[in-house]
Amino acid sequence: VVERVELDLVGTLRRVFHAPRVRTAVAAYILGIFAWMGMINFLPTYLQLEKDVPITLASGGFGLVFLVGAGAGPMAGVLGDRFGKLPTAVASLIVGTAGLFALVAGASLPVLAVTIVAMAGGFWAFFPITQAYLMDSFADGSMGGDLGAVKGFWGLVGSLGPSYVGFIADVRSYTLAYVGLGVCLLASLLLIVQLWRTES
Numbered sequence: 001v002v003e004r005v006e007l008d009l010v011g012t013l014r015r016v017f018h019a020p021r022v023r024t025a026v027a028a029y030i031l032g033i034f035a036w037m038g039m040i041n042f043l044p045t046y047l048q049l050e051k052d053v054p055i056t057l058a059s060g061g062f063g064l065v066f067l068v069g070a071g072a073g074p075m076a077g078v079l080g081d082r083f084g085k086l087p088t089a090v091a092s093l094i095v096g097t098a099g100l101f102a103l104v105a106g107a108s109l110p111v112l113a114v115t116i117v118a119m120a121g122g123f124w125a126f127f128p129i130t131q132a133y134l135m136d137s138f139a140d141g142s143m144g145g146d147l148g149a150v151k152g153f154w155g156l157v158g159s160l161g162p163s164y165v166g167f168i169a170d171v172r173s174y175t176l177a178y179v180g181l182g183v184c185l186l187a188s189l190l191l192i193v194q195l196w197r198t199e200s
Contacts, residue, residue, distance in 0.1 A: 016138070016146045016149060016150055019137060021137060021195060021198070021199070022134065022137050022138075024191050024192075024194065024195045025130060025133060025134055025137070025191075025192075025195060026134070026150055026153070026154065027188075027191055028089075028130065028188040028189075028191035028192045028195070029127070029130050029131075029134075029154055029188075030153075030154045030157045030158065031184045031185065031187050031188035031191070032093070032123070032126055032127065032130070032184075032185065032188045033127070033154050033155070033157070033158035033161070034157060034158050034160065034161040034164070034181075034184055035100070035123075035161065035181040035182075035184040035185050035188075036123050036127075036158070036161070037158045037159060037160075037161030037162055038161030038162055038164055038165040038177070038181050039100065039119070039123075039161075039165075039178065039181055040062075040065060041161070041162040041165070042162065042165045042166070042169070042174065042177075043058075043061060043062050043065065043116075044058040044059055044061065044062045045058075045174070046174045046175075046178060047061055047112070049174060050173070050174050050175050051106075051107070051112060053109065053112065057109065061112065061113070061116050064113065064116050064117065064120065065116060065119075065120040065123075066120075068116075068117050068120035068121050068124060069120060069123075069124035072120065072121040072122075072123075072124035072125045073124050073125065073127075073128050075125065076088055076092060076124070076125035076126075076128055076129045077128060077129070077132070079091075079125075079129075080129045080132060085129050085130075085132055085133040085136070086133065086192060086195060086196040086199065087196065088125070088129045089126055089129050089130050089133065089192050089196075090189065090192050090193055090196060091125075092121075092122045092123075092125035092126040092129065093122060093126055093185060093188055093189040093192060094122070094189065095118050095119075095121055095122035095125070096118070096119055096120075096121070096122020096123045096125075096126060096185060097122065097182060097185040097186055097189060098118060098122075099115050099116070099117070099118030099119030099120070099121070099122055100115075100119050100178065100181060100182045100185060101179075101182050102114075102115040102118065102119075103115040103116065103119055103178070104175055104178050104179055104182070130192075131147070134147065134150065135147060161181070164177065164180070165177040165178075165181070168180060
């Protein structure tokens with residue numbers, strides 16, 4: 001059967017954001033994806049210019065982020081099933097935020113490597129567990145469309161992260177830009193903690 005499909009994007013977004021807990025979770029996710037996109041797109045440059053890391057090792061640090069992600073995502077799922085999605089999201093944000101601020105403060109190569117592992121682990125754990133929480137919040141009959149609409153929305157906002165880092169780096173420094181990303185993660189953490197306390 002061939003028929004026309006109506007894409008009621010406005011209606012979908014209105015339905016999705018009607019629930020306060022969904023609005024809070026999406027806001028936290030948007031802050032996280034903004035920080036992630038800003039961090040990952042400039043990580044090798046940041047390491048070279050602000051930490052005096054050779055280009056080969058800086059590129060290795062970039063690869064390390066994705067190597068950590070291969071294990072952090074599945075681990076987040078296991079922990080989310082055992083301890084709950086929101087507690088796992090809180091823990092992942094604490095680790096990721098601490099890693100980002102430690103990256104800014106760190107100097108030696110071993111310390112930088114450890115901070116990248118912590119930061120990457122936190123980021124990679126936070127995103128899938130938060131998406132799983134959102135999927136549980138959507139109605140079964142519209143889950144796919146609801147998640148797709150929300151992902152399009154936060155993808156658009158997240159894409160502004162690199163623009164922010166580039167702008168702040170031009171007028172001040174990459175270090176200040178990364179501190180700003182850390183503040184975004186702190187705000188995301190506060191939102192998830194609030195959500196957790198509300199549902200406890």
